[in-house]
Amino acid sequence: GKSISKKKYDTIKQALMEALQNENLTHTELVNLVYEKLKDSFDGNVHWYTETVKLDLEARHIIERTKSKPPKYSLK
Secondary structure (H helix, E strand, O other): OOOOOHHHHHHHHHHHHHHOOOOOEEHHHHHHHHHHHHOOOOOOOHHHHHHHHHHHHHHOOOEEEOOOOOOEEEEO
C-alpha cells in the first residue's frame, strides 16, 4: 500500500464522512461531492486520494458498500 500524509488523509476522510452523513451515495456521487468541496483548497489529486481513503475506510468497516444496484456507500 501507499503511505499518504495524515493531514491529507484526515482532510479527505472528513469530506467523505460529511458527504455520507445524511444519505447513501453511489461511487460517482461520493467522489464528485468530495472533489467539489476540496478542488480549490487541496494540494494533490482529489480523486486519487478520495479513492485511497475510501478503500481504507471500507477495510476498517467505517463505511460500507451496499448490495443495491448500483452499489451505494453509507456510514456503518
